Amino acid sequence: MTQSVVIQVGQCGNQIGCCFWDLALREHAAVNQKGIYDEALSSFFRNVDARVVGDGGSISKGKISSLKARAVLIDMEEGVVNEILQGPLRDVFDSKQLITNVSGSGNNWAVGHKVFGSAYQEQILEKLRKSAEHCDCLQCFFIIHSMGGGTGSGLGTFLLKVLEDEFPEVYRFVTSVYPSSEDDVITSPYNSILAMKELSEHADCVLPIDNQSLFDIISKIDLMVNSGKLGAAVKPRSLVTASAEALRKRHKKPFDAMNNIVANVLLSLTSSARFEGSLNMDLNEISMNLVPFPQLHYLVSSLTPLYTLADVNIPPRRLDQMFSDAFSKDHQLIRANPRHSLYLACALMVRGDVQISDLRRNIERLKPSLQFVSWNQEGWKTSLCSVPPVGHSHSLLALANNTCVKPTFLELRERFTRLYKKKAHLHHYRQTGRHKRWTFQGQRFGNDVVPLQVGDA
Amino acid sequence: MSIVTVQLGQCGNQIGFEVFDALFSDSHCSQGFCSKKENEAYQASCKERFFSEEENGVPIARAVLVDMEPKVINQTLSKAAQSGRWKYGQHSCFCQKQGSGNNWAYGYSVHGPRHQESIMNLIQKEVEKCDSLSGFFIIMSMAGGTGSGLGAFITQNLQDEFSNSLRMNQIIWPYGTGEVIVQNYNSILTLSHLYRSSDALLVHENDAVHKICAKLMNIKQISFSDINQVLAHQLGSVFQPTYSAEGSSHYRRNPLGDLMENLVPHPEFKMLGIRNIPQMPENSLAYSAFTWAGLLKHLRQMLISNAKMEEGINWQVRPPLSGLPPLGRASVGAEPHFNTSIANLVILRGKEAHSADLEGFKEPALYTSWLKPVDAFSVWRTQRAFRRYEKSAALVSNSQFLVKPLDTIVGRAWNMFASKAYIHQYTKFGVEEEDFLDSFTLLEQIVASYCNL
Numbered sequence: 001m002t003q004s005v006v007i008q009v010g011q012c013g014n015q016i017g018c019c020f021w022d023l024a025l026r027e028h029a030a031v032n033q034k035g036i037y038d039e040a041l042s043s044f045f046r047n048v049d050a051r052v053v054g055d056g057g058s059i060s061k062g063k064i065s066s067l068k069a070r071a072v073l074i075d076m077e078e079g080v081v082n083e084i085l086q087g088p089l090r091d092v093f094d095s096k097q098l099i100t101n102v103s104g105s106g107n108n109w110a111v112g113h114k115v116f117g118s119a120y121q122e123q124i125l126e127k128l129r130k131s132a133e134h135c136d137c138l139q140c141f142f143i144i145h146s147m148g149g150g151t152g153s154g155l156g157t158f159l160l161k162v163l164e165d166e167f168p169e170v171y172r173f174v175t176s177v178y179p180s181s182e183d184d185v186i187t188s189p190y191n192s193i194l195a196m197k198e199l200s201e202h203a204d205c206v207l208p209i210d211n212q213s214l215f216d217i218i219s220k221i222d223l224m225v226n227s228g229k230l231g232a233a234v235k236p237r238s239l240v241t242a243s244a245e246a247l248r249k250r251h252k253k254p255f256d257a258m259n260n261i262v263a264n265v266l267l268s269l270t271s272s273a274r275f276e277g278s279l280n281m282d283l284n285e286i287s288m289n290l291v292p293f294p295q296l297h298y299l300v301s302s303l304t305p306l307y308t309l310a311d312v313n314i315p316p317r318r319l320d321q322m323f324s325d326a327f328s329k330d331h332q333l334i335r336a337n338p339r340h341s342l343y344l345a346c347a348l349m350v351r352g353d354v355q356i357s358d359l360r361r362n363i364e365r366l367k368p369s370l371q372f373v374s375w376n377q378e379g380w381k382t383s384l385c386s387v388p389p390v391g392h393s394h395s396l397l398a399l400a401n402n403t404c405v406k407p408t409f410l411e412l413r414e415r416f417t418r419l420y421k422k423k424a425h426l427h428h429y430r431q432t433g434r435h436k437r438w439t440f441q442g443q444r445f446g447n448d449v450v451p452l453q454v455g456d457a
Numbered sequence: 458m459s460i461v462t463v464q465l466g467q468c469g470n471q472i473g474f475e476v477f478d479a480l481f482s483d484s485h486c487s488q489g490f491c492s493k494k495e496n497e498a499y500q501a502s503c504k505e506r507f508f509s510e511e512e513n514g515v516p517i518a519r520a521v522l523v524d525m526e527p528k529v530i531n532q533t534l535s536k537a538a539q540s541g542r543w544k545y546g547q548h549s550c551f552c553q554k555q556g557s558g559n560n561w562a563y564g565y566s567v568h569g570p571r572h573q574e575s576i577m578n579l580i581q582k583e584v585e586k587c588d589s590l591s592g593f594f595i596i597m598s599m600a601g602g603t604g605s606g607l608g609a610f611i612t613q614n615l616q617d618e619f620s621n622s623l624r625m626n627q628i629i630w631p632y633g634t635g636e637v638i639v640q641n642y643n644s645i646l647t648l649s650h651l652y653r654s655s656d657a658l659l660v661h662e663n664d665a666v667h668k669i670c671a672k673l674m675n676i677k678q679i680s681f682s683d684i685n686q687v688l689a690h691q692l693g694s695v696f697q698p699t700y701s702a703e704g705s706s707h708y709r710r711n712p713l714g715d716l717m718e719n720l721v722p723h724p725e726f727k728m729l730g731i732r733n734i735p736q737m738p739e740n741s742l743a744y745s746a747f748t749w750a751g752l753l754k755h756l757r758q759m760l761i762s763n764a765k766m767e768e769g770i771n772w773q774v775r776p777p778l779s780g781l782p783p784l785g786r787a788s789v790g791a792e793p794h795f796n797t798s799i800a801n802l803v804i805l806r807g808k809e810a811h812s813a814d815l816e817g818f819k820e821p822a823l824y825t826s827w828l829k830p831v832d833a834f835s836v837w838r839t840q841r842a843f844r845r846y847e848k849s850a851a852l853v854s855n856s857q858f859l860v861k862p863l864d865t866i867v868g869r870a871w872n873m874f875a876s877k878a879y880i881h882q883y884t885k886f887g888v889e890e891e892d893f894l895d896s897f898t899l900l901e902q903i904v905a906s907y908c909n910l
Contacts, residue, residue: 001526001527001528001554002526002554002555039527039528136554137554137555139555276528276529276532278471278680278681278682279467279636279681280467280526280528280529280556282526282555282556282558284555284556284557284558284559284560285556285558285559285602285637287558287882288558288559288560288602288639288879288882289559289637289638289639290638291879291882292878292879293877293878293881294881344878345638355678355679355680355681356667356679356680356681356684357667357670357671357676357677357678357679357680358678360632360634360667363634363635364634367634374872374876375872375873375875375876375878376638376873376878377869377872378633378634378635378638378869379635379638380634380635380636380638381559381635381636381637381638382635382636384681
């Protein structure tokens with residue numbers, strides 16, 4: 001069994017990360033009845049004897065003593081990380097795995113990447129090496145950040161190069177939150193394009209997500225839950241947006257519901273690697289199957305179902321509905337419609353009480369309405385994991401390498417070009433030196449990679 | 458003589474468990490339809506082949522379990538131990554922490570050499586437990602990374618280290634509509650390597666077994682364990698003890714050797730398929746009665762028309778008139794066409810097996826011109842019934858049945874290769890484009906050879 005380390009960078013990254021750890025604990029608590037520290041838990045958590053001071057406290061087997069997340073928390077201002085450390089998850093994080101500053105990056109990619117990058121490189125390397133040492137067999141780094149700001153975007157992508165040099169054999173999966181077109185950070189297009197260049201060159205796999213889509217999904221759920229159209233009650237724990245706090249009906253933090261969706265995606269992605277099933281899929285298989293050419297590694301994700309009704313026996317029609325929904329544009333986590341674009345590859349990761357015949361039946365049913373690239377007509381990767389997510393009896397995560405990301409990237413490049421033509425805000429980047437080359441490279445990148453997505457298909 | 462089974466990857470291990478379970482439950486079945494003495498001899502023979510000396514009464518499977526990640530092996534070991542009737546040796550498994558990632562190159566070039574010594578040691582230990590070794594039965598899938606890549610590597614090693622023993626590979630052909638996106642690449646690399654190092658390739662297609670589950674076994678929600686159980690049933694019907702000669706009362710001693718002798722007369726033609734009749738859910742067994750004539754008639758037509766099960770057989774297909782070549786050389790696209798065989802083996806088990814008439818299988822028209830039916834066809838009859846089927850027949854055949862699926866896989870792989878998609882994942886670990894081209898060449902030649910029968 002392998003281990004993964006989560007690196008959460010910036011405000012967005014840390015908030016999503018917080019939801020992720022909360023959900024991971026709940027998921028393992030639901031499965032792990034006996035309180036034994038097993039291999040599934042070890043993929044994201046260490047078992048530590050809290051009484052031992054210093055490093056010697058790791059326990060590899062036996063009863064759970066105190067779980068510590070395999071995480072590194074990075075932020076250039078303290079607010080978010082401090083809040084996490086004072087919240088209900090404070091014991092899950094090791095205080096030695098934090099890197100913070102007070103000044104923040106001012107929504108400036110160059111400050112995050114160049115200034116803080118070089119200032120904190122040694123510290124970052126040290127923390128990463130420490131977390132790697134705690135792992136028996138480290139397989140993957142999960143980086144969570146946003147693209148539009150300064151820290152997540154700049155420092156987050158600086159990290160990628162560091163990871164590639166220091167740990168070349170370990171996968172780098174990046175969850176990136178892209179700015180919506182109505183984003184309130186003016187320089188977000190600059191930050192995003194500059195970050196994208198790093199992502200294309202140094203990440204193994206990127207899951208782009210945008211806030212607007214998450215928000216639309218939330219609205220849809222609220223509408224369904226509150227409209228009373230559903231005959232039976234919706235199981236509250238099954239809401240893909242549910243977090244421990246929401247369940248306790250305490251004051252919800254903003255973005256909480258949206259972050260939970262992302263947390264769910266990350267857990268489903270790793271579920272087949274952690275838990276048993278009749279057709280397992282490890283993290284290295286994701287990269288192997290979904291990345292036909294090194295730079296084309298942007299995967300559109302969709303998660304269904306968004307909620308479960310309270311009836312116990314799921315008739316096959318509802319199961320089939322779950323598969324259909326995964327391909328509808330309302331369930332995608334970025335603004336895209338995969339149905340109208342070309343698939344290069346598609347992965348279906350099923351959890352719960354679903355068998356191979358259900359999977360086959362649905363693939364046969366949906367295949368005719370989807371367009372696959374000529375050299376990969378049967379491009380499906382499937383997996384079956386027996387353990388469903390908390391509150392559900394089954395769920396499906398679809399990852400698609402699809403040309404529908406093109407409009408999103410083109411639009412981003414549009415926004416970049418509009419600003420760059422006017423040389424707006426460039427002086428902020430200039431101050432950190434050597435900006436011009438990057439922004440120019442960033443634009444050239446925008447011109448190159450996007451056509452590449454289309455040209456190869 | 459004994460057979461050592463090597464179970465590789467998730468597929469190999471999941472199937473391996475079902476196979477041993479089927480073999481064990483059959484040999485301890487109360488309804489043998491034969492005398493007590495015969496039943497005991499059957500049990501003893503089965504035990505010698507597949508299980509080793511009991512340790513406090515529980516037989517231990519003669520198997521080595523190999524996987525690059527621990528989940529499946531742990532599951533398999535505990536399932537076997539839970540049954541209480543038989544189990545796997547505690548030290549017979551080899552496991553690593555991180556899987557092969559569906560990458561043939563990783564399984565073959567990285568895991569192979571790295572773990573060669575440990576795995577071969579385990580196999581050596583298992584071989585030493587046998588009084589005499591008939592050969593190796595290697596269970597693997599073609600689509601993944603461990604079964605396919607590491608499987609090819611290990612088979613080659615077995616050829617080098619145990620050159621006097623036979624190697625039969627049980628290969629699982631993945632679903633056509635994809636379980637793994639790079640399955641076609643993994644498949645062609647596996648097949649081309651195995652063709653050089655294995656003695657016989659016993660092929661099972663997931664699509665075909667899935668249909669059997671759906672149509673014959675009436676299972677509504679088919680799971681992989683259902684599929685594996687049908688597979689295990691088919692394998693059991695071939696590998697369980699059979700009498701060594703007509704009218705004799707001793708069981709064959711060298712199952713693998715006898716199979717190869719009968720079915721693989723020429724090294725260019727190694728692909729074998731199994732068909733079994735009848736197949737039905739267990740609870741229908743009591744209500745069914747068959748005659749040998751009926752069963753064999755269906756089995757023969759299944760062979761000729763390339764049907765995989767006894768439902769939906771195309772009765773229009775007929776053997777060509779003897780003396781004339783088959784109507785138009787069998788080309789891959791032509792449908793329906795007559796399935797020419799190189800060699801066939803029919804195994805009959807059950808009541809009055811000695812009386813069954815097999816003349817229908819001895820027609821020269823069924824076979825290719827360079828083998829006479831007396832050399833190409835054999836039959837093994839055993840009184841003792843298999844898994845409570847009063848009469849059951851299995852057909853192991855070396856024929857054109859795999860030409861179309863093989864050609865499809867090669868075509869798809871070539872299509873993907875032409876665009877160079879995913880190739881960087883393979884070259885990363887030392888499998889170059891040249892290796893792909895070599896594989897294509899070899900497989901196209903095999904397809905052509907089979908077509909020209």
